[in-house]
Amino acid sequence: MTLLIRAAEPSDTIGIHRVSQYLGYGDQSLADTQQALEELLDSPNDMVFVALKDGELVGWIHAFWAQRLASASFYEIGGLVVAPNVRRQGIANALVQEVLTQVDGTVRVRCNELRTDAHQFYQALGFITNKSQRIFEKSC
Template sequence: MAHVRTAKMTDIQQIHYLSNFLGYESASMEQAQLRLEYLLESSNDDVWVFDQNGRVGGWIHAFKAHRVASKMVYEIGGLVVDPQIRNQGIGKHLVEHVYQVAIEQNTELRVRCNSKRIETHHFYRKLGFWESKTQHIFTKN
């Protein structure tokens, strides 16, 4: 039976495998383990997986984004579905689960999306999200 559940450390290999499809610089398994362990222990972060009979078909990370000048929002930090089983409603199911948590926390749900990911923009719009702001991200090493 397929369902959304809280991620566990025993999911790390499947989560790490799926994370490579996000297009970011790939982390080592050791780095991925440390990151997941941190997030699972954090009271500010949540990670869920879409479990299909013991196989992780996708995962989603959300966190409480606290600000001094504005209200807290619940923000999706990452979402990925196995490319072999996309377009079966798994991503939608994960986002809807996170949205219910946002409702329980009495806050809005937000997601940031790379401007190049046009298909992802369509995905979120179909789920009722709208573009509320355009930003530039500056990084300093």
């Protein structure tokens, strides 16, 4: 297996869109994925890396700088996904390690309470539970 982790490029849109279906958040159009990727790539506060296995895009990670006014700022992993057929091969680990080598400071990640496999994954990488919280949302 040849694994390459690199910064995402606009030409990765189709691969990112294909792999994103495994996040379980519903369908986003290809055009929406392209627009979001372009905006993230233009942002000085965001980074997106992709994993290519034997030349095929099989995963991605998005991290961003979370600036805070009244508490310490940090980097946050905003999304991480690897195609199911190549999971448990170290790809997610490699993507997280790429982020960790690019930043200086604290890195956080939020996981749904039901995703215990994700909790175990991050704990194995040395992340610790900082707090539990509820997320409230309102569409405007």
